[in-house]
Amino acid sequence: MDVKTAFLNGDLDEEVYMKQPKCFIMPGNEHKQQVDLTKEFLSSRFSMKDMGEADVIFGIRIIRKNKGISISQSHYIEKMLKKFNCFDSTPVSTLMDPSVKLMHNTREAAVIDCLMYAMTSTRPNIAYVVGKLRIPSILEGHSDASWITNVEDHSSTSGWVFLLGGGAISWASKKQTCITNSTMESEFVASAAVGKEAEWLRNLIHEIPFVA
Numbered sequence: 287m288d289v290k291t292a293f294l295n296g297d298l299d300e301e302v303y304m305k306q307p308k309c310f311i312m313p314g315n316e317h318k319q320q321v322d323l324t325k326e327f328l329s330s331r332f333s334m335k336d337m338g339e340a341d342v343i344f345g346i347r348i349i350r351k352n353k354g355i356s357i358s359q360s361h362y363i364e365k366m367l368k369k370f371n372c373f374d375s376t377p378v379s380t381l382m383d384p385s386v387k388l389m390h391n392t393r394e395a396a397v398i399d400c401l402m403y404a405m406t407s408t409r410p411n412i413a414y415v416v417g418k419l420r421i422p423s424i425l426e427g428h429s430d431a432s433w434i435t436n437v438e439d440h441s442s443t444s445g446w447v448f449l450l451g452g453g454a455i456s457w458a459s460k461k462q463t464c465i466t467n468s469t470m471e472s473e474f475v476a477s478a479a480v481g482k483e484a485e486w487l488r489n490l491i492h493e494i495p496f497v498a
Contacts, residue, residue, distance in 0.1 A: 290333040346407055359408045366400045425450055425491060427484050431476035433469040435461070442466050444476035448487055456487060 328334055340348050345362040348355060367373040401416045429446040447457040460479070466472040 288335045288337050289328075290335070344407075345403070357408050359404050363404055363409075366397075366404075369400075370397055425484065425487055427480055429476050429480035431462075431469070431472040433466065433472045440465055442472040442475070444472075444479050446476070446480040446483060448483065450491070456483060458483075 325334075325336065329336075339350070342348070342361075345359060347358045347361060349358060364373065367375075398416065401412065405412050405416050426449040427446060428448075429444070431445070432443045434440050435443040442462045443459060444462055445457075445459040447454050449455070462472065462475050464475065466475060
């Protein structure tokens with residue numbers, strides 16, 4: 287039953303007590319007449335629609351058979367593959383093909399989000415692979431600056447760290463060679479230095495055979 291005027295996730299200040307009807311925990315012995323009366327009563331008070339037996343809930347398909355109920359997300363996974371143009375992709379035995387061009391950061395995050403939903407719902411067997419996707423073989427850098435670290439010469443400090451495959455491969459904390467007039471200016475000086483380091487590391491990685 288779908289209630290059109292219902293508030294989802296509403297907070298109740300009152301205590302609610304529920305009494306389960308007779309034969310509630312005995313499948314096959316339900317009182318169908320009592321169920322119909324309850325549905326009629328609720329429909330007379332609220333705007334409701336009988337949707338029948340649940341088929342798909344939050345992207346999870348419910349499959350009913352004589353032996354029981356099973357759940358599947360095959361249609362969700364197929365939709366996700368088509369969305370990211372991967373439906374006709376050829377499966378590989380490794381986590382990542384070194385010849386594949388890496389995707390954009392925002393697109394990669396969207397792919398991981400979609401895979402994580404399937405993983406936490408019906409496909410726990412892909413948890414390891416999804417975990418590996420969270421540590422991609424891309425160069426990741428972080429920089430920061432501290433304005434006027436040394437009060438004697440009014441110099442600032444630049445710092446950075448670069449990660450590859452989840453591990454640090456380059457890091458430094460150096461005194462800036464020029465005097466900056468604000469925290470923003472010191473950040474720009476640090477960004478310029480880390481940009482040079484990033485370019486050097488990128489060229490180095492391209493020259494060295496690297497497989498995630």
